Amino acid sequence: MSTQRVAITEYLEIDLGQERWHCRRCGHDIAPARSNYKEGLLVYNRDPREIHRPILDDSYPFTYAPDPKWCRIIEFYCPSCGTMIENEYLPPGHPLTHDIELDIDSLKERHGSAEGKANAAG
Amino acid sequence: MGGDKEKSIIEKFLEDNVLFLGPDPDIMEDHSVVPTTPREAAALKAFTDTETMNLVRHKLQTACNESFDMVEQMGAAPGAKWGDLISGVWTANGDLAMASMGGVLIFSVLTQHPVKFILKYWKDDPTVGLKDGDIFMHNDARYGNIHNTDQSLVIPVFHNGELICFTGAIVHEGENGAIEPGGMPSAAESPYDEGLKMSPIKVGENYEFKRDIMTFLQNSVREPKLQLEGMKSKFFAAMRMKSRVEDAIAEYGVDAVVATLRKTLTDTETEVRRRLTCWPDGKVRTNVFADGTLRENCLIRIRCELHKKGDELIIDFRGSSPEFLNRPNNTVLASLKGMLAQEFLSFVWPDLPRNQAVFAPMTVLTDRKSALHCSADAPNAQSMMTFFPGFTAIQIGVPKYLYSSSHRATDVIGGWYNMIVTFLYGGINQYGELVGNVCADLNGMGGAARWNRDGEHSLAPVFAPMADIGEQELIEEEVPLIKIVPHKLMTDGEGFGKFRGGHGYQQIATMKDSSMWGFMCCSIGSKFPSTYGIFGGYAPGTLPLCKVKGVNVFEVMKDHRELLRYSIPEIMNERPFPGAKYSTHHMGLQLEFAEPGELYMITQGGGGGYGDVLERDPALVSKDFLDGLLSMRSVQQVYHVVLDEKTGAVDQAATDQARQAEREMRKSRAKPYHEFVKEWETEKPPRDVPFYGSWKDRSLLYRGSPDDTCPADDIRSVMMPNPKDVRIAELEAQLESLRGGADVERAHRRS
Numbered sequence: 001m002s003t004q005r006v007a008i009t010e011y012l013e014i015d016l017g018q019e020r021w022h023c024r025r026c027g028h029d030i031a032p033a034r035s036n037y038k039e040g041l042l043v044y045n046r047d048p049r050e051i052h053r054p055i056l057d058d059s060y061p062f063t064y065a066p067d068p069k070w071c072r073i074i075e076f077y078c079p080s081c082g083t084m085i086e087n088e089y090l091p092p093g094h095p096l097t098h099d100i101e102l103d104i105d106s107l108k109e110r111h112g113s114a115e116g117k118a119n120a121a122g
Numbered sequence: 123m124g125g126d127k128e129k130s131i132i133e134k135f136l137e138d139n140v141l142f143l144g145p146d147p148d149i150m151e152d153h154s155v156v157p158t159t160p161r162e163a164a165a166l167k168a169f170t171d172t173e174t175m176n177l178v179r180h181k182l183q184t185a186c187n188e189s190f191d192m193v194e195q196m197g198a199a200p201g202a203k204w205g206d207l208i209s210g211v212w213t214a215n216g217d218l219a220m221a222s223m224g225g226v227l228i229f230s231v232l233t234q235h236p237v238k239f240i241l242k243y244w245k246d247d248p249t250v251g252l253k254d255g256d257i258f259m260h261n262d263a264r265y266g267n268i269h270n271t272d273q274s275l276v277i278p279v280f281h282n283g284e285l286i287c288f289t290g291a292i293v294h295e296g297e298n299g300a301i302e303p304g305g306m307p308s309a310a311e312s313p314y315d316e317g318l319k320m321s322p323i324k325v326g327e328n329y330e331f332k333r334d335i336m337t338f339l340q341n342s343v344r345e346p347k348l349q350l351e352g353m354k355s356k357f358f359a360a361m362r363m364k365s366r367v368e369d370a371i372a373e374y375g376v377d378a379v380v381a382t383l384r385k386t387l388t389d390t391e392t393e394v395r396r397r398l399t400c401w402p403d404g405k406v407r408t409n410v411f412a413d414g415t416l417r418e419n420c421l422i423r424i425r426c427e428l429h430k431k432g433d434e435l436i437i438d439f440r441g442s443s444p445e446f447l448n449r450p451n452n453t454v455l456a457s458l459k460g461m462l463a464q465e466f467l468s469f470v471w472p473d474l475p476r477n478q479a480v481f482a483p484m485t486v487l488t489d490r491k492s493a494l495h496c497s498a499d500a501p502n503a504q505s506m507m508t509f510f511p512g513f514t515a516i517q518i519g520v521p522k523y524l525y526s527s528s529h530r531a532t533d534v535i536g537g538w539y540n541m542i543v544t545f546l547y548g549g550i551n552q553y554g555e556l557v558g559n560v561c562a563d564l565n566g567m568g569g570a571a572r573w574n575r576d577g578e579h580s581l582a583p584v585f586a587p588m589a590d591i592g593e594q595e596l597i598e599e600e601v602p603l604i605k606i607v608p609h610k611l612m613t614d615g616e617g618f619g620k621f622r623g624g625h626g627y628q629q630i631a632t633m634k635d636s637s638m639w640g641f642m643c644c645s646i647g648s649k650f651p652s653t654y655g656i657f658g659g660y661a662p663g664t665l666p667l668c669k670v671k672g673v674n675v676f677e678v679m680k681d682h683r684e685l686l687r688y689s690i691p692e693i694m695n696e697r698p699f700p701g702a703k704y705s706t707h708h709m710g711l712q713l714e715f716a717e718p719g720e721l722y723m724i725t726q727g728g729g730g731g732y733g734d735v736l737e738r739d740p741a742l743v744s745k746d747f748l749d750g751l752l753s754m755r756s757v758q759q760v761y762h763v764v765l766d767e768k769t770g771a772v773d774q775a776a777t778d779q780a781r782q783a784e785r786e787m788r789k790s791r792a793k794p795y796h797e798f799v800k801e802w803e804t805e806k807p808p809r810d811v812p813f814y815g816s817w818k819d820r821s822l823l824y825r826g827s828p829d830d831t832c833p834a835d836d837i838r839s840v841m842m843p844n845p846k847d848v849r850i851a852e853l854e855a856q857l858e859s860l861r862g863g864a865d866v867e868r869a870h871r872r873s
Contacts, residue, residue: 007526010525056695062649
């Protein structure tokens with residue numbers, strides 16, 4: 001069985017043989033490649049002001065910080081190494097985004113050929 | 123009995139008696155390249171020498187660049203001076219085959235519509251016609267282009283009586299006689315508030331402008347001399363291009379030119395399709411939220427699903443917000459396509475020729491009467507407020523294909539800053555003339571981080587990789603707009619990440635020596651960031667409009683130079699001018715007259731970050747801290763780097779420890795996906811945030827309230843209340859409450 005892994009993002013790769021998402025930092029087996037990789041990650045709802053600090057004093061209605069009633073940062077971490085694999089800026093309660101849904105059969109076919117082995121950023 | 127015949131008679135009658143030649147959906151919704159005509163096929167058969175064809179192509183490309191330079195040098199409009207234009211050659215079918223390398227590349231995919239309109243409706247119309255020496259113009263976005271501050275001019279090129287091509291230019295001219303000066307009225311509540319609306323129109327014959335039409339156009343805008351000058355510069359550029367085409371015909375033959383234009387389009391589309399096959403097949407989804415209409419804050423969802431299969435890319439925006447019938451933030455579908463093409467022309471395949479075939483393999487799906495496919499009844503002067511977010515939606519999605527692509531022409535990059543943070547102005551200048559336009563500072567948008575390096579500071583606008591921000595001193599020679607601080611980078615303005623986005627600059631403006639002067643601003647992103655990072659990189663923060671009113675800083679500082687502050691935070695937090703009123707707002711400012719020495723302050727945005735902040739090289743964090751780009755709070759609480767505040771020396775061991783602690787914190791505070799979703803997701807949008815667009819189901823759109831919906835395939839346009847009426851109602855409610863309280867108190871006393 002092939003164990004070739006294809007880097008899909010900075011932190012995610014797909015094991016074509018096992019058809020699994022893996023963390024590229026620690027190798028953690030995240031989720032089936034045909035499913036939403038986020039389902040295998042830890043998720044945190046962050047107040048955006050923790051990252052984007054208010055630069056103006058709080059007497060002003062607009063301070064350079066996002067409004068936490070309108071905007072939350074949803075952070076996705078590898079359960080093993082804690083790397084932040086993705087994040088989303090969403091209104092409170094907004095459904096999370098299933099952002100990557102690749103055609104795994106096509107990917108396997110592509111990387112079975114020489115063409116797919118050039119994977120520069122990976 | 124005879125039903126078909128009867129129908130045919132009625133249809134013929136209607137065809138022969140069209141009461142108004144409005145925007146033609148067959149032209150406006152089709153961005154494909156016209157199939158090779160028999161004439162082009164004959165030329166391709168007659169002229170097969172690829173080496174010579176390459177020469178012809180370079181000759182025409184050089185001519186495009188030459189005429190671009192001409193307009194840039196001759197044009198009086200600020201937009202022309204900083205490159206908000208392109209010049210090009212259209213085929214005899216109306217497709218843009220070649221365009222200048224610099225300038226606003228959006229135009230590359232949306233200048234064909236007015237030319238096709240001329241060919242379809244005017245060429246054979248006995249009252250208009252199309253002949254040698256004719257000059258056509260156009261500016262209404264519903265017939266093509268981006269918004270009606272842009273004016274296009276084309277002329278036909280004939281050879282021995284045969285139409286060979288068109289040449290011309292399109293320029294952001296600015297002032298257009300709208301409800302507000304400057305050409306991009308955020309106060310417009312209908313297309314008729316947006317000023318001059320030229321459908322494609324013949325403005326000249328025999329290589330001369332018709333004086334009556336010229337006068338009409340000048341009479342329709344606040345800057346009649348600018349209108350004249352803009353028309354002349356575009357016309358001379360078109361004429362220069364025409365003479366270069368004629369030179370090429372004389373040197374290589376007419377078939378060579380026809381074949382070269384055709385093959386340039388065909389080859390471009392073929393190459394784009396080939397490159398798309400290098401991407402993995404599958405779907406990528408993104409969500410972007412525009413946080414206002416420029417009149418009020420609200421959340422406007424831009425829902426995007428990319429579907430790449432083989433050599434095609436489908437870009438599906440269905441489920442995005444409905445259109446706003448009395449706000450100008452709506453996008454004509456063709457304008458959206460132009461901006462989407464910018465992603466491929468600037469950020470993915472900048473090595474490809476600039477022409478409309480670049481976008482031909484893409485399909486765009488939208489809901490009719492949505493904010494990204496608005497009706498002709500909806501104003502569109504500020505369409506950037508929805509099509510820039512539409513662009514960002516694909517810009518942060520494409521890296522998820524590109525990272526594993528077997529071919530790349532550029533680096534994988536995050537979300538570029540995407541808003542036009544600058545001042546529009548209108549009023550009487552120091553020479554006593556009425557003027558209205560936009561400052562070129564909008565071009566200093568912060569660059570996004572790439573997979574291998576940080577983003578550049580205030581580099582270029584998202585819609586034009588090669589455009590200038592202008593010289594403040596030259597601007598001050600023409601208009602009474604003074605920059606106390608013209609361009610100072612903003613601390614913590616970046617999108618944090620393993621590689622950070624570039625910063626944007628602060629602009630502190632005021633007015634001097636004018637009897638009447640007003641400012642406008644037109645950007646979103648004061649409550650919700652407008653662009654984003656990728657692969658764990660953060661977005662940049664949000665940005666306010668800040669004002670200091672009720673003070674003349676020139677008077678106050680005359681003998682008190684110590685009052686001067688060099689940044690917006692210092693002015694707003696320290697409040698150095700006694701008695702002045704300090705306030706912050708969202709960045710949609712309708713024309714507001716200023717008194718001399720009052721301050722208007724805005725901040726250009728930064729680019730999105732790339733990757734996890736905990737992977738950023740501490741030495742880079744230290745350098746940014748020493749350069750004033752990063753606060754100690756962000757050093758410690760975002761990057762988790764330990765360094766010496768005075769020297770910037772990094773304590774590597776302590777940093778490793780801090781970062782490991784943060785990783786452990788992440789794991790302890792976060793929840794498994796399904797547990798999180800159960801607590802997080804709601805069935806409907808929040809009641810206290812006006813939300814527009816789909817939530818869970820893309821076929822059902824919300825219209826500002828969880829109780830107000832419409833089907834996506836049968837949209838009810840949104841009518842927003844006047845923000846002043848909303849404010850009056852709030853104040854009346856407060857007044858009523860106070861009165862009620864007073865009545866209760868009086869009754870209490872009596873008893």
